Amino acid sequence: MAVPSFLARERIVARPGFNRWLIPPAALAVHLCIGQAYATSVYKTALVAHFDTSLTAIGIIFSIAIVMLGLSAAAFGTWVDRNGPRAAMFTAACFWSSGFLVGSLGIATEQLWLVYLGYGVIGGIGLGIGYISPVSTLIKWFPDRPGLATGMAIMGFGGGALIASPLSRQLMDLYDPAYDGTAGTVPSGSAVSLLFLTLGLVYLVFMLFGAFIVRVPAEGWRPDGFDPSMVKKKSLVTTDNVSAGNAIKTPQFWLLWIVLFCNVTAGIGILEQASPMIQDFFRDGDTSQVALTAAAGFVGLLSLFNMGGRFVWSSTSDYIGRKPIYMVYLGVGLILYVLLATIGSSATWIFVLLAAVIISFYGGGFATIPAYLRDLFGTYQVGAIHGRLLTAWSAAGVAGPLIVNTVLDTRGTPGELVAGDYRPALFIMVGLLAVGFVANLLVKPVASKWHEPKSAPSTATQEASAVR
């Protein structure tokens, strides 16, 4: 499918002298917007009241969006690699913004199915395309520091939630004077509808700015002082390329799928339950030593570690290697989970410290995976391969909460649970991390039979010649 010429890849090939530090803000402009997906809890209660429905019916909106993220990233990954980041960011902006506008209409007219269609389906497609759109471009601009580059962009996804949560509260306060953000007050449906309208328009402008400034490096470009032959000396790092179609036929792809699935499922186990979990761990009879406001603070702290881990651990992987850093995420994470289950309830600071480091590994796992893919499969279609791997995220998004909620449902009723009730769920996560650890250990260089012929044209060249 051809794209309009102003979006075409050959229109955005950087001239000699272009400064590559303009690319991270372009990527952040997209990821800071789509990261809003993790801030949906802000208006969840308002939508339950507005539609007079259950929390599950409203929770489905987010679930649809995350499933669509994985599916669209997998389905459009090759298209994104072929047409370049401007076309991808532009398309993501249109879908993400349209999702909000259709959702706003659904809330205003009290049609919940329109919110499913808008935010869930249309917005979810924008999420998937937007998430992978800048990744391969950043890897090509920063061949010397791919972990740092992808860490910066994917950190933005974590940062997007940090911005959207307080911003949404303040906007709903503006649109509904009766709502002041304190416990017990719920914003009106029209305030949420106006919030969706505002976010849709603001995100459109922001993401289009990213699409406007993004550039791809010219064929053969490399940073000053960077010698690709030095990269080859590191184990598991290839200078060959594997197509997305072939990548999914390799055991390496599926081993990384398992690694990502296990790491994300384990992290979601804590993230989903963060607020009630800390209260339950320190419950004494009917009351908890941890107040509701302190529990909200704990959620905030986890968000900070989730975002920080994306940047810090992914950047660290440039120095210690991708396989070793996943051994840390999964191996040390496993030990921390055991400690959380056994001594986590002995002191609040121990619980907070363990959970914070676990969540930083969760974020790090997300941010480092594109660089790991680039090491194994080369840069040729790394965006498309990354897109296909994100189906692991969709699966984990369903499995993580399912495991925790199923275990907790069998242990008692919310508000009466204690630390011991979480133990079975935590040990299931330990088992999952062990599986992920073994999968990571089994990762070896991709067999040469999957490599593209050396004379194969790059994606950029293919596209340019196709347009000519």
Added chain:
Amino acid sequence: MSSPASTGTQQPSSTPAALIAFAWTLVGVPLVYGLYQTVKTASSLFTG
């Protein structure tokens, strides 16, 4: 760190420093706002 492109047949052109500063400011300001608000909320864990 600035890294000029080292290959290509097009005329060289430098990226205006003001554009880079503007782009980083545009993404940096909302990020700092979000960080500040979240740190404020997180601090209640230690004070509340």
